[in-house]
Amino acid sequence: MNGAYWGLTTLDLLGKLEIVDQDEVVSWVMECQHESGGFGGNIGHDPHIVHTLSAVQVLALFDKLNVLDIDKIANYIAGLQNVDGSFSGDMWGEIDTRFSYIAICCLSLLQCLDKINVEKAVNYIMSCKNLDGGFGCTPGAESHAGQIFCCVGALALTGSLHHVDKDLLGWWLCERQVKSGGLNGRPEKLPDVCYSWWVLSSLIMIDRAHWIDKDKLIKFIIDCQDRENGGISDRPDDAVDVFHTYFGVAGLSLLEYPEVKAVDPAYALPVHVVNRIFFSR
């Protein structure tokens, strides 16, 4: 289900979503729904919050959110919130701020965020804030760009970005840009195209994206393409996959690369899809 989201969102950003059979995709998505209301990664797989968000995002791309029983999904997600405001991934209790973002993003797209305790959710996220201004997966965990995206995204969607020290975090994030122009996920690590999304969208949400060199990052992403067989890899000359292809294209979108549609940095969906949900008559 995650792969479907990565692939289809990339197609939409490139203006090519119509090449897939919409009905086929929608009916496959719905077959992945479990009786609990959550969605699994594929037919017959157990439900998990991660795949539930991807399912909702895929349906949003096709403007098919109306096929969903919104209460059913909302109850599944609300049932995963813990007493301290955190979210479990599924009934087996793994806790991670990724799941906080997923719950908030999913319910926001379905316009029923009030089904969870937002204040407690925000408090839990803040308990994962570190002294370097970043965020980890649980309290005390090291700052990591992926987790930072999730926490900043969740705070953005709940109007809570005033809790973020934007200068401190912005500096930590802009220091992810290394000599090659690519971005790494934390200090002293290798650059990777997927951080073009995690780091850049975080920088955009806190309005510090101008602290990195846009042109050098574009060049890094472009260099990660496989020009013969298509797709984008984590680093130049590595094997491509749909995950890095999506994050490369989404990163280019945030960098206002021509002919790539604008993507929303918090919902991780094309802006026209988000506008359709929130601003239609």
Add this chain to the structure above:
Amino acid sequence: MHGRPRKAPKPEDTAASAAKAEKLRALQSQLLHNHHNQIYTKEALEISAKLLEANPESYTAWNYRKLAVEHNLSQSESDPDTVKSIISEELRVVENSLKQNFKSYGAWHHRKWVLSKGHSSVDHELQLLDRFQRADSRNFHAWNYRRFIVALKGISDEEELKYTTKLIETNFSNYSAWHNRSVLLSHLLQNKVKGFFPKEKVLVEEYEFVHQALFTDPDDQSGWFYHLWLLDQTVKPETPLLVSTWPVHGSDIIVSAEGCLDGRALSPFTSFHSDAGTFPLILYFNEAVEGVNSSTVTVKSVFTENKDLVWKPLATSKSCAAQAWVTHLNVPDVKLHPSTAYPIEVNLGDSQGIISLSGSHCSHPSRFAFTVCVQPLSSEHVERQGVEMILWRDVNFHFYDAHIQESSPIAYFDRLSIKKDHEPAASKWHAKTLVNEIALVRQLLSEIDCKIGKLTLARLLMAHDAMMSYMAPHSHKKVHSEEVLQLFSDLMELDPMHSQYYKEAQSLVLLQQVTSNRESLLKHCCHHRVSTSSSVGNSVCLRLNNLSLSRIGCVEQLLWVQMLDLSHNELRSIDGLEAMQLLSFLNLSHNKLSSFTALEPLRLLKLLKVLDISYNEIGAHPIDRRRYLCSSPLSHSVGSDWNFNEFVPDDAKVTNYWEAFAIFRGFNLMQLDIVGNAITDEKFKSFLIKVLPTLKWVDGEELH
């Protein structure tokens, strides 16, 4: 998925991976079958083990194994040998999977789940963690698992601190170890654990420790980030402080109830136009605080009962915390008591209640007092035709006569009666530490040209200046400004990728230079006068145009400003302006504002009448960087008064329209200049006029 080289697919490779995929699919469908039919035999478990060894990301298989464990444990009753073998088998499967992918979330969580059952050796886990640490000291899954095990075993923070010391001594470039160290030390310091008090003693040891890292490998960031945290612990005041107010202590405010005053030159710092019937009282703190209200702040005046005063945080969000707070006092009735100077006294900090975001209380009692009198209209006042349009041309600005005696808004610290009798020894230590660190970093930079070292030096010098200004406001001048500006220029050359970061830091230093003394500030003050007008205005404008400013700062020095020219700069955002509550006329033309959402701070400026945002980049960017920093339905931060649907156009350009709506609704603007932005066409202009019913002029044209 990561780090695999790109290979042109050879036929034998394609065949091999197809076979592999076929095998995995077979295992997977068998697993699903067993799972759905609750089959937990040894053979079935073996299938899941094979699947997980090949693909640790198969979360359904981990779930299946948990159900199998629960099933088999309940079957075995409490036969210890059976329990032991079930548990150890799980741990074996996890280890095998981790060999495939030592970053698998599913594998690590399964191990945690098994340990939570309680039948395993925690010491064995610590040994496992040591092996993982040696293989990859940055594996955050291992670190998180370590925290879980440490909590399970009840290992103390002090013991874990020693562990981080050991790791760092082995390898300074271990950001994860430094991070853990900072977390553990914060707990120990906060809880004032024995051996970790006083804080200064601990910081001295930590500085010595990190110096070794900085000198051994100055290009590794880990030590420098830790050093930044130590610096923050050194310079940040323990409790929130009031740093500035409007009106300023000891000033004599003249409020004019009607638009223009007569030709007499009145000080811009102490005169104020108000046709709103009220004037603002602004408090500005060194950090965001909550709890400013009529219980925690007492205002003695004859105009308004203290208990009736409502204090609002000047924050561009739903936050109840802000650095600047405002309340409004009623303007006295000029007919009843003309030319009487009414005294007003403000007290705060006596009672607990004003509290920072980190939970420390404002405990410094502060008191300031000023007088207010209402300017009567002079007999020469000509019957006004109406308000004039403002033209921001250079010809309309005339230099301000600096010989006029007036109270200066500068040097707030000596005007506020702040008690500074607490912890003077600690303050001395902080200053001495900064001086030591400055010397040390200078020494390092003499040996090696190190970007992050230069940045640290700049930060140290700025912190030292700020600290000395607070401690000795009369005597200390900001001596390091020129050196700091030079350091940032060097950094822009040394590290051009981050040049915008350094440029913004330079803007802040520049603004400090401009606002730090009376002479430099007055150089930027001008009268604005339209000579064709019969009524001579007395608007004094602070002109900060053409300064290459990319950021606004030092707002605490500028709370008196009513007319501000920031044109021809490089501003992308106007964060900070929300505190300038007296602002009525604002020029932001020829900047880099790229969206309406960047104007969110203006929503808090209730007196804003004239706004020039011409020649910016609004509408030219598909990506909005301020989207989540303003109130909108996207971030669940608008009230029930959001009626955009009444205004929404039929075409696809809804983005710019909702942004303009979000910012301008409820504004009482009289004059707006917007030409030179990509967004502006006739359709959009008529949309704006609908949203802003009080507009009289748009782009120089009078509306009818």
